[in-house]
Every structure is written in structure tokens, then in C-alpha cells.
Amino acid sequence: MLHSLNSWGKRDDTCSVFDGASTVNLIFSIFITFGIIVSYIPQYIRIHHKRTSEGLSTNFLLLGSSSAIFTLTNIILVSSRARYCCYSGALTLFNCINSQLNLIQIGIQCTCAILILVLVLLLTKHSIKQDKQEYDRIIIVAKLVALHGIISLAQIVVGLTTNEGILYSIASINGLLSTLLTVIKYVPQIHTTYKLKHPGTLSIGMMCIQTPGGFVFTATLFFTKGSHWSSWMSYLVAALMQGSLLTLCIYYEYFKKNEQNAEELERRAIERIVEENLHEEQHSTSLDGDLRADSRDPLLSSSNN
16 A cells, blocks of 8 residues: 555645535535435344345345445545545645545445345344245355455455556446446346336335435536546446436336236245245155154154064
């Protein structure tokens, strides 16, 4: 990190780009930060209420969490130049706070996105409405996300302990991968929603807040002093793709008129899962009973002797 910071310190204009931050921008960014947290609450409530991952694509959970980690890795590296300016005393406290707002916002967004996966793991584990095979896939997703987090931590260490060129290369790669995954992650979720013909556990309320908020958040990142294109591009793409998914969910939930509406289709899907789980439990109980009976059978015991 020292080597990288020293290379920045040799340039007189390194810190000047962060000067003159706007008070209006600070207030607006704080508002956006709280908005990010609020936008995820409907999804958390829906998972807690339904106790099933029905309607949520496992690939969407994987790619969404990984995309968030890529973006967080990017902003940690990109914002390190501003943090150096703060440490060196080249910036006022006000300008320092402004220079790190993007990091705080993206850090919160990343945490909130991964929390969806965590809640699905915790709240649907013993639920009778949870497809067991689907839950096994979610466990694999959680392990892959944890591995990605470890790899990203290593990337951050490398970026902060080398020169500026390597740091921005790592940051740009993570930004590009985040944008790519943002596009890809909505494809399996759109396919899942199209196939099921109902949103299921996917929250329309969350998307109603996040879709317009995504465009606003992109604008705040774009106009922040010292911003880099790789930090805001993924959020622009995410807003566009999420808008498409939201439109599809609203169509099935409120406008699709046929013999089976979205609520009925979801109810039947959950009933099927419950029936399969009950049948599996009964079968398992029956096998356990047979094994206990065999162990008490005197003929079987004598034959073993």
C-alpha cells in the first residue's frame, strides 16, 4: 500500500479532484444510503413470511451476490486514492467524508444483497414449504459466495500493496465482471419468473423501490468527484435489467388474465412441495420404524447369533 500511495503522492493534482464537494450532494447521498437499506426490507419480509425460495433462482442468488462482491472490491480499490489524501491531510474532513460515501453506499448494498442469500439459508432450512433439492443447491451457492469473498480479499491486499497501474487494473476487471454478472444474473431470474408465471418469493415491492433508485444511485456515482466508470456502470445495467424483471412480475401479478392467476399458480406450487416433503418424511419414518422392529425381532437376533 505504501508503494501505491507514494506513487500518488508525487502528483500535485492527485487530491485536488476531491476538493469542493457539494453539501447538497452529501445530503442526497445520505438519503440514498438509507434508501438502499429500506429497498431490501420488503424482500426480507417476504422471505420471512413465505419460508420458501420458490420463485427465486439459485443462479440469481449466486450471480447477484458475486456481482455485489465484484463491485465492492472495485470501489475499495478505487476509493483508496481519496483515503490517502485524507490520511495525508490534503483534504478537509467534509471532503474526506464525501469522497468515501460511494464506498459506504456500495458496502451497504453488497451486505444487503448477500443477506438475501443468508436469510434464505436460515429461514427455509426446516420449512415444509422448501424444496429440499433446491435447498441443497442454495448451500452450494453459499459456499461459492464465501470462496469468492476470500479471493476478493486477496485481490484487495494485492492492489493496495502494489503500484497504481496494477490497482486500477484489478479494479477495472472487477468492475467489468460486475457489469457482466449484472446482465447475466437477471437472465435466469427472468426465465424462472417466465416459467412459473408468478413472482413467488421475489418481492415486487423491493424492485419498485430499487429500479428507479438504481438510476438515481448511478447518477450520484457518476457525478461524485474522482469517480471511475467501472464503479457506476454495473448499477446502470442493473437498473435496466431489473426494470425488465419488474415489468414481467407486475404483468403476471396484476394483468395476466387466464384461468390460473399468479396467486393460484404459486399456491399450487407450494402445495406440491409440501406434499412431496410430507411423503418423504412419512417414508423416512416408515423406514425407521421397520429398522427398529427388525432390531427387536427375536428370530433376526438369533440368526445373527
